[in-house]
Amino acid sequence: MKALFYDGEPKLLPDYPSPKPLLGEALIRLSLAGICNTDLEIAKGYMGFQGVLGHEFVGIVEAAEEEGWLGKRVVGEINCYCGECPLCRRGLFTHCPERTTLGIWGRDGAFAEYLTLPLANLHLVPEEIPDEDAVFVEPLAAALEILEQIEVKPKDKVLVLGDGKLGLLVAQVLALQGCDLLAVGRHAHKLEILKRLGIATHIGEGSWERSFDIVVDCTGTPEGFVQALDLLCPRGTLVLKSTYHGEAEVDLSRLVVDQVTLVGSRCGPFIPALELLRKGQVDVASLISATLSLDEGVRAFQLARKRETLKVLLRP
């Protein structure tokens, strides 16, 4: 099968072996996949991953022990866990130390004609949701994870920093909470998507001082983290949504003096994400910059790296 493979640089392999589903797993034929910033970071060396890239997808179940799944359109949670370790027994499946993660850690990903995942990871996609929306379930779930971790109250002043793909989803999810929200980025055409939804936006630097109760850093850069800290009110909460290759210099004493709370936030709940898409409560279609064929996968990565690009989708 065709697969977009990484072992130092992304490359298209025309005859990569099709995956064989293990007991309890499904074989899924790809319908559509999305390139995430994490994929771009992995292609810079983050996680030391080698294999088929990609973790955002929608596809059709082609093989599974349970016949009810056959032919069904699905999205899938990306962490595959042992189910037996102390963390799994506490329900912290996404933190299982034995886990593999689709296209990120120890498991071939979704940028290929076929992929496999445990049936326990799959969710049926309701008919009302087209593939072009369903492919956003994974990052939308990641945006929703913030609400699983912290309370966002209507009176909270909330800042979303970064107008990339994840930032635009995070801003839309937070806007639904009725909080006093501002989204700050560097690209008029990206912030325009939020503006159309009635969300307050700002381009470039501002003069807000340290007034935000909650800042969500979706910039994907160490500089963004420092800026986020500069805008956070004392006793405020800074949510970190970005993973990237490398370390940052942090003034820990400042966290203590300002009694700041930092919250690292990653994968989130799929079912509420599917519900938001089914009800049309978030606009993901506007985030699609281009849809390319897997054959053009290398070019798709080049395109996805450009600052002006939002989501690049891959079809098989």
Add this chain to the structure above:
Amino acid sequence: MKALFYDGEPKLLPDYPSPKPLLGEALIRLSLAGICNTDLEIAKGYMGFQGVLGHEFVGIVEAAEEEGWLGKRVVGEINCYCGECPLCRRGLFTHCPERTTLGIWGRDGAFAEYLTLPLANLHLVPEEIPDEDAVFVEPLAAALEILEQIEVKPKDKVLVLGDGKLGLLVAQVLALQGCDLLAVGRHAHKLEILKRLGIATHIGEGSWERSFDIVVDCTGTPEGFVQALDLLCPRGTLVLKSTYHGEAEVDLSRLVVDQVTLVGSRCGPFIPALELLRKGQVDVASLISATLSLDEGVRAFQLARKRETLKVLLRP
């Protein structure tokens, strides 16, 4: 008056001018003061402070507009705020951007025969509490601040890292919550204080893996922070209690992947601290390593810097 002054190194000034209380302030005659690690960090350049050192004290009100305060034995909260800025109006007095902080920022401290503080900062010391206990109210309040910020449940596995003065107070406060507590340090004679109170302790390295729901870093070093992170369970909470001079390298992606929460924690509530001391629910007397006269202030700092020393008190 005698004062222990810092302007690059701590020095005893025999004829430093006595402070003049402003409107709403009290003139306080020192009874007893304590040297905190923050004082040692300030004497290394932290905060860029210049003036009389010291912020832990108990003393007698010698002058105040409100006569009811005269002759009263008091302890005092160390942050002096404007009361009018947006943060003060929200009750975040200890984060007032215009604040001065006793012996730390813009205000002469307590290592002198006299000091001044606003009456609003003072708390009467109940008769049952001797000076030797009352001088611990400020750091004990800082330990209690953890409980103002996070929930500590009986089933939580909690680790206190660091057996310095603050670590021993934090461990005692957390032990009262009935959680599954372990205190880890490097000094048998310090951990012995906790052992006598029935608290589980461990000296040196251990093999606990990443199993703690809550880790409180009281080590005062960037290395301690890294160790704390290594022992924290995914989705756990790391409380930072230490301020020190300089920055630390932090792998922010790890905070995201493990969905860790970092909580910076500083000054805390005096009234519950006084209550714990009045009821004898914490042992602070065992933390006193030495009591020296202000005249020996420079030597007291040298003594306080030694690893084996716990609290050094100063009497006028």
